[in-house]
Amino acid sequence: MTQQRTLSLQTWGELFALALIWGGSFLAIRLTLNEVPFVTSVAHRVFWAAVLLWAYVALRRLPLPRDPKIWGALCVMGLLNNVIPFSLMAWGQLHIPTGLTSVFNAGTAIFGVLVAALLLADERLTARKAFGTCLGFAGVATAIGLDSLRNFDIASLAQLAVIAGTISYALASVWGRLHLGALSPQVAAAGMLTGAALVMVPAAFILDGPPSLALSPTAFAAIAYYVVFATAGAYLLYYRILSAAGSANTMIVTLLIPPVSIILGAVVLDETLSPNVYVGLGLLALGLIILDGRLLARLKASS
Numbered sequence: 001m002t003q004q005r006t007l008s009l010q011t012w013g014e015l016f017a018l019a020l021i022w023g024g025s026f027l028a029i030r031l032t033l034n035e036v037p038f039v040t041s042v043a044h045r046v047f048w049a050a051v052l053l054w055a056y057v058a059l060r061r062l063p064l065p066r067d068p069k070i071w072g073a074l075c076v077m078g079l080l081n082n083v084i085p086f087s088l089m090a091w092g093q094l095h096i097p098t099g100l101t102s103v104f105n106a107g108t109a110i111f112g113v114l115v116a117a118l119l120l121a122d123e124r125l126t127a128r129k130a131f132g133t134c135l136g137f138a139g140v141a142t143a144i145g146l147d148s149l150r151n152f153d154i155a156s157l158a159q160l161a162v163i164a165g166t167i168s169y170a171l172a173s174v175w176g177r178l179h180l181g182a183l184s185p186q187v188a189a190a191g192m193l194t195g196a197a198l199v200m201v202p203a204a205f206i207l208d209g210p211p212s213l214a215l216s217p218t219a220f221a222a223i224a225y226y227v228v229f230a231t232a233g234a235y236l237l238y239y240r241i242l243s244a245a246g247s248a249n250t251m252i253v254t255l256l257i258p259p260v261s262i263i264l265g266a267v268v269l270d271e272t273l274s275p276n277v278y279v280g281l282g283l284l285a286l287g288l289i290i291l292d293g294r295l296l297a298r299l300k301a302s303s
């Protein structure tokens with residue numbers, strides 16, 4: 001059994017910083033979508049973030065892969081971890097609140113456990129994991145709400161699109177483990193964003209036409225935020241935390257992102273969420289805590 005690492009004050013600070021950055025990305029994307037089509041918004045995100053990360057790789061003189069199969073795997077990773085989830089979630093945000101999008105996004109870890117158990121031989125679905133996963137699914141269903149299930153409309157479809165994006169994230173985590181484990185995280189991030197850009201930039205020109213520069217300062221600032229901070233910078237910070245704290249501790253960030261996004265959506269966009277969303281978030285949080293296992297172990301040890 002893998003020993004859990006203790007979080008230092010610095011690592012806790014970095015976790016909260018990452019949660020603030022990613023929590024703010026939902027607001028930035030929504031502000032951009034007021035003026036930029038969602039396909040073009042994703043193209044901006046992956047293209048410019050790839051440029052920034054390749055600059056970082058060059059400055060650090062990190063070794064690049066030479067095997068064409070690795071570059072093919074990076075392109076698939078770009079589809080699973082960027083093209084599909086970024087596009088589905090951006091489209092979804094056109095029809096549902098940013099806070100709700102972030103709640104569904106928190107389900108990534110839940111789907112990740114299930115997908116890993118199905119596709120990886122060493123990721124067995126124990127009774128504890130199964131119970132935590134069931135609670136997580138209950139949280140997602142509660143956040144969707146019975147009304148959305150009974151009266152299916154564009155908002156219901158948007159919720160399903162965001163959930164599909166989280167499943168794509170889960171598939172990406174398995175794909176990366178199987179095919180990209182030998183790469184440095186920074187090169188892997190730059191490579192997958194490049195693969196995503198090869199898809200999204202042509203798609204943006206075909207579907208939306210050349211990108212417009214006649215944008216408000218707010219839109220330019222929002223694009224700059226989710227490119228520089230919420231994508232390129234966040235990947236670097238995420239892998240730094242992952243190296244210092246381990247994957248179990250890093251999962252804590254999924255619990256910290258929704259409150260940030262919900263508060264920003266309420267303050268800036270005057271969004272309100274129905275009570276079932278908060279109940280669903282609570283069930284999701286409980287499911288993640290059970291999946292993590294440490295609190296249960298401490299309670300068992302103290303009894």
